[in-house]
Amino acid sequence: MSKDTIVNVKLLNVLSNSTSSIIQVGDRDHSYLYNQSMSIERNRSVYGADEPLFEHYSLFTRPVVELESLLPQGKTEHAYMAQLAPLPNQLHTIEVDTIKVISNSQAGNIQLGNGRRLVAENRQKAIIQYVLPNKRDANQ
Amino acid sequence: MNIHIHHQQLKVGAIDVLDLSASSNLQIGDNDQVLLYSTLETPQSGIQIGPFPSLNRSVKNGHKRNIK
Numbered sequence A: 001m002s003k004d005t006i007v008n009v010k011l012l013n014v015l016s017n018s019t020s021s022i023i024q025v026g027d028r029d030h031s032y033l034y035n036q037s038m039s040i041e042r043n044r045s046v047y048g049a050d051e052p053l054f055e056h057y058s059l060f061t062r063p064v065v066e067l068e069s070l071l072p073q074g075k076t077e078h079a080y081m082a083q084l085a086p087l088p089n090q091l092h093t094i095e096v097d098t099i100k101v102i103s104n105s106q107a108g109n110i111q112l113g114n115g116r117r118l119v120a121e122n123r124q125k126a127i128i129q130y131v132l133p134n135k136r137d138a139n140q
Numbered sequence B: 001m002n003i004h005i006h007h008q009q010l011k012v013g014a015i016d017v018l019d020l021s022a023s024s025n026l027q028i029g030d031n032d033q034v035l036l037y038s039t040l041e042t043p044q045s046g047i048q049i050g051p052f053p054s055l056n057r058s059v060k061n062g063h064k065r066n067i068k
Helices: A134-140
Strands: A006-017 A020-027 A030-042 A082-087 A093-104 A109-112 A115-130 B002-007 B010-020 B025-029 B029-040 B048-049
Touching: A020 A134, A093 A109, A109 A115, A115 B025, B010 B025, B025 B029
Parallel strands: A006 A093, A020 A109, A030 A115, A082 B002, A093 B010, A109 B025, A115 B029, A115 B048
Antiparallel strands: none
């Protein structure tokens, strides 16, 4: 990996960057972006009720599926990046004119430069909850 | 498999992105390793009838949370 990258950006226009997201100009070694969220839709408004915990759902704890287990055996091959260096007497530069981004979210990564390892993990769960009326509400 | 990469100049004109989300990557440059993982559960499997399970909860006068 080159460590002397010169990045020239004329215009970088970003409207929104949120929830474990990165916009980076330059090189990096290791990035780990992690986002977990739950959204609940209820049939009626309830105040002071119990809220769900992430620990109750296996979605947030199950391990990441390895790609090699999904591919047929013998079809995968490891690549060794043997030579990652600039040519002699040549600068490694990245020149970008304009970048316009409206939204970058949920463990999204935008980078102008080189990196060694990037891991982005996003886990979301949507729940529709039918809240049962309690006895006091039912008598009224 | 051996790959020989020689870094030279990278030139990009204009990039216009509306939305980048859910473990996505937009990169101008090189990477050794990229792992993008995203999972989403929606109804039908996400329907909950009644209150959520709670570790510490006492039911008095309806659903009242009791945190010790």
